[in-house]
Amino acid sequence: MKAATLPVELVDVHTRFGKQVVHDGISLGIHAGELLALIGGSGEGKTTLIRHIAGLSKPDRGEVRLFGQPFAAGTYNERRLRRQRFGMLFQHGALFSALNVFDNVAFPLREVGGLHxxxxxxxxMSRLALVELDPQQAWLMPSQLSGGMVKRVALARALALEPELLLLDEPTAGLDPERAAGFVKLVRNLHDSLGLTVVFVTHDVDTLLALSSRVAVLADHRILACETVEEIMCLTHPFIDNFFHAYHRRDEPMTPWAR
Ligand SMILES: Nc1ncnc2c1ncn2[C@@H]1O[C@H](COP(=O)(O)OP(=O)(O)OP(=O)(O)O)[C@@H](O)[C@H]1O
Structure with missing residues (x-):
């Protein structure tokens, strides 16, 4: 039986900036439909890894495969079609400040061309509805939006081309706990209803517990482990101890909501 094609496959990825080694042999397969969290200490290379997956940067060695193909493989048209199969949410939303909400979400649609x-x-309007924004909010400028709304608009833009894969760099960073929980619920609902594969970077234990079906830990320039959150919490490593430290100090029991 032929194995299913993985949406994302990292094979022996090495990255360095000058003399600084960031990734030293990262291999990871991400399965269709999973919610994979990428965690690791500050500066461990999580954003760089997401950027490699999105083709915004290239590893020095090794390969990033998207839907079974190396990023640069195929004709211009094949690469363009592959590019349309994923959407990315940048850490701070990265909306075009001179464009209103409508034009920000329309941007990838106009880029593809051929639509009236x-x-x-x-x-x-359908993407704005997906992220639970009102139609009249389409005419606001980014400077008029709250942090939570910026994230929702950025998510609507990432979903514009109906991607199968969503890459989220710190989706709840900068949001208060209530807005963060609302955003996580939204991503979770979209994952369930649209059958998305979601890869996200987070520093937030609540986001991790609420959203991940598997957690990849980036430490010492490699993937230390890639398991369920319960399995990760049983590992002994200074980063893991530190990451879950505050959580262990809470009185409430550990209850991942994702399963
Ligand atoms: N374009 C670049 N040129 C030089 N160094 C870079 C570049 N991009 C990233 N780095 C360095 O690579 C390392 C990894 O950066 P990256 O942003 O991927 O880490 P991160 O794990 O996402 O960090 P954080 O959790 O703090 O956001 C950092 O030391 C960063 O300064």
């Missing part, structure tokens, strides 16, 4: 203005309007 009324089709773009329908698609943008």
């Amino acid at each position: 203005a009324d089709e773009i309007h329908t698609l943008v």
Whole structure:
């Protein structure tokens, strides 16, 4: 039986910036439909790894495969179609500050080309509805949005082309606990209803518990482990002890909501 194609496969990835080694042989397969969290100490290379997956940077050695193909493989058109199969949410939303919400979400649709203005309007409004924003909020500028709304608009833009894979760099960073919980619930619902594969970087234990089906730990320039959160919590490593330290000090029992 032929093995299913993995949406993302990292094979022996090495990255260095000058003399600084960031990744020293990272191999990881991400399965269709999973919610994979990437955790690790500050500066361990999580964002760089997400950027490699999105093709925004390249490892010095090793390979990043997207939907079974090396990033650079195929014709221009094949690469463009592969590019449309994932959406990315950057750490601070990265909205175009000179464009209103509508035009931010419409941007990837216009880039693809071939769509009429009324089709773009329908698609943008449907994406805004997916992220639970009101139609009248389409006409606001990014400077008029709360932090939570910025994330939702950025998510709507990432979903514009109906991707199968969503890459999220610290989706709840900068949000208060209530907004963070709301955003996590939204991502979780979208994952369930659209059958998305989600890869996300987080520093937040609550986000990790609520969203991950598997957790990859980046430590000492490698993947230390990639297991369920319960299994990760049983490992002994200074980063893991530290990461869950505050959580262990709470009185409540550890209850991942994701399963
Ligand atoms: N373009 C670049 N040029 C030089 N150094 C870089 C570049 N991009 C990242 N780095 C360095 O590589 C290391 C990994 O950075 P990265 O942002 O991937 O870490 P991270 O794990 O996401 O960190 P954090 O959790 O603090 O956001 C850091 O030391 C960073 O300074």
